[in-house]
Each structure stands twice: as structure tokens, then as C-alpha cells.
Amino acid sequence: xxxxxxxxxxxxxxxxxxxxxxxxxxxxxxxxxxxxxxxxxxxxxxxxxxxxxxxxxxxxxxxxxxxxxxxxxxxxxxxxxxxxxxxxxxxxxxxxxxxxxxxxxxxxxxxxxxxxxxxxxxxxxxxxxxxxxxxxxxxxxxxxxxxxxxxxxxxxxxxxxxxxxxxxxxxxxxxxxxxxxxxxxxxxxxxxxxxxxxxxxxxxxxxxxxxxxxxxxxxxxxxxxxxxxxxxxxxxxxxxxxxxxxxxxxxxxxxxxxxxxxxxxxxxxxxxxxxxxx
Ligand SMILES: [Zn+2]
Numbered sequence: 001x002x003x004x005x006x007x008x009x010x011x012x013x014x015x016x017x018x019x020x021x022x023x024x025x026x027x028x029x030x031x032x033x034x035x036x037x038x039x040x041x042x043x044x045x046x047x048x049x050x051x052x053x054x055x056x057x058x059x060x061x062x063x064x065x066x067x068x069x070x071x072x073x074x075x076x077x078x079x080x081x082x083x084x085x086x087x088x089x090x091x092x093x094x095x096x097x098x099x100x101x102x103x104x105x106x107x108x109x110x111x112x113x114x115x116x117x118x119x120x121x122x123x124x125x126x127x128x129x130x131x132x133x134x135x136x137x138x139x140x141x142x143x144x145x146x147x148x149x150x151x152x153x154x155x156x157x158x159x160x161x162x163x164x165x166x167x168x169x170x171x172x173x174x175x176x177x178x179x180x181x182x183x184x185x186x187x188x189x190x191x192x193x194x195x196x197x198x199x200x201x202x203x204x205x206x207x208x209x210x211x212x213x214x215x216x217x218x219x220x221x222x223x224x225x226x227x228x229x230x231x232x233x234x235x236x237x238x239x240x241x242x243x244x245x246x247x248x249x250x251x252x253x254x255x256x257x258x259x260x261x262x263x264x265x266x267x268x269x270x271x272x273x274x275x276x277x278x
Contacts, residue, residue, distance in 0.1 A: 018045050022060050025114055031091040031250050037098035048181060051174035054128040057117040059174045062097045064111075067104040074264040077184035078111040079175060079224070082134050082191065084119020084126070088241050089190035095250040096257050107261045110182045116171050125159045133171045134189075135162035135222035140231050142166035145221040162222045175224070186264035187228050187236045194240035199263070200225040201235025202270040207259040211252070212239065235267040 016024070022042035027033055041062055051059035066073030080093035093113035100109055114120055118128035126132050135146060146162040154160045163169055167176060179187070186201075196215040197207070206214035217238070219225035228234040237260060 018047060018058065018060055019043050021045075021058060022062075025060075025117070026090070026094045026097075029090040029094055030087050031095070033094060034098045037101050038094070041097045041101045048174065048177045050170075050177045051112075052170060053116070053118045053174075054170050055118045055121075057121075059112065059115060059117060059171070061110055061112045061178065062100070064100040064105060064109045066106060066108045070106055073105075074107045074185040074261075074268055075182060076107050076109050076186050076188060076260060076264050077178060077182050078109065078113075078188045078190065079115045079178075080112070080190040081114045081116050081120055082171075082175075082189055082224070083132075084116045084121070085123050086125075086190075086192040086241075087120075088192050088243070089239075090114055090120070091250060092190055092239075092241065092253050092256075095253060099254060099257065105261070107264055110178065110184070112175070112178060115175060118171075126161065127169055127171050129163070129169060130158060130161055131163040131169050132160050132222075133169060133175070134224055135160055135220060136167060136169050136172040137175070137222050137224050137227035138166035138172075139222055139226045141221050141226075149221050166222065179228075184234065185268050186260070187224065187234060188239065188260050189224055189236070190239045190241065192241045193243050195242040196240045198225075198238040198240060199235070200229035201237070201263075201267050202274075204263065204266050204270065207262065209256060209259055212242070212256070233271065235263070235271075237263055 019042045022045035023039055045060045045062055047058055047060045080089040090113050093111055097111050116127050116133055119126055150160055150162050167173060195212055197212050198217045200219055225236045228236045
């Protein structure tokens, strides 16, 4: 009995609390952090029950509600580091988390800055099982097409392996739990290195952000864009940052955060007016 109590005591003492874990994980990403803001944001870090990686690492998130004066704020769900070797995506997510604590946002935000912590640790696109999480979403066509597409179109590229079945991976299950729990109006996923804003959603005018042009790359069996937009009619914006290196001027991306907010508001308006016409 005493021994069991001792075990319990030591195991909880050794597990870093979630706020400290949030700070240390995000600080390890490239680029400058605002120390005070990061600690303040991470003090609010939370975790859904099903959000643990294949290797047992906690997948945390940060919530920021819209300002109280906003009558119908849109809900924006952000995933970064879906691919573990795309470090700048995590740096931008971290910068946005820090900023969200300083502003009174129009929209409600949930940010999951490190969806694939095992991939991040191993510096791999895939998770610990060698699965591309962004091909593992349970799209309607998954059973019929995902593995065939991988075999024929990618010539079994190991970086694009969709897994043995849809939603087989814990990171995918965590992302799905967030979609279910948060009920977003728009999903944003941050990637590298193609340098484009790729939107799966209703037709809207391209935003003015010349650094990263508006270009549709299409979606794939098992991808988040196909799962959310094609199957569920929820707009999905993919930000593909340039290159694989460090994002030098993180503050430039503040504007991109506001643009994402504009896109969420515009898209929802269009979709709602279409709904009324039906
Ligand atoms: Zn990616």
C-alpha cells in the first residue's frame, strides 16, 4: 500500500504539468518567443481526453473566446505541425497564441500548435507509425481510394502513406475530437514549404497577402481539406509557408491571422445565404 502510494506520488511529480509542458514544447520551436505572453497563454493550455500521440505525448491546445461585443463570432480551429518536420508552422501557431492573449479577437479561436509531437521529435513528416496524418482522415472515399492512390499516384511514397485504415492514428483521432468538440466554422491548417494559401471552400475574392499567393492545390483521399470541405461543407484554409527554415519576421504573420478571420466571416455568410436559398 505504502509502495503504491509512493509510485503514485513519484509518477505525478515527474510528469511536467501541462502549462510548463506547453511552454517548453513551444519554446523549442524556431524563432523568437514573447516570454511573458507565452507563459500567460500556456497557463490556459488544455487537453482533450483523446489527445495523446502514438508514443503517449500530450497534444495540448489553447482557446481564446471572441470579445463579448461580437454577436455571432465565428469559430476557427487551427492545426499546426500536422507534419512533424514543418517547424515554421509551429512557430507561426505559437506567435498567434501569444498574440491572441494581447488582442480582443472578433472570432473565437482554438489553436492546436503541435498535432504531431512524435513526428516533431523524430523530424519526420509522418507520425511514429510512419503514417501521413493528412492522408488518414476518414473521407468518404478513403476505403475505396486512399491506398490505391498512394500505390499508383505516389508510387508508394513513404511520406504519403495513409495508414492501414481511415482514422487509424491517435493524432487523427485527436484532430477529429477537436472538430467534434469545438464545432468550427473554419479550419486552418499550417504547413510548409509551397508558399501558397490553398482554400477549400466557397468562392471568395483572394485576400491581399502578396507574400503568399492564393492558389488551389487540390485535396486528396484522406486529407483534411477533402474531409471537411468535400464531405462536410466546412471551409478549410491551408497556409503553406515558404521553405523549411526559420520564419524570421513572425509579426508579418499577424496580418495573415486577421485575413483568416476575414475568410471565416465571408465564407460563413456565403454558405448561410446558400442554405437559405435551398
Ligand atoms: Zn505539410
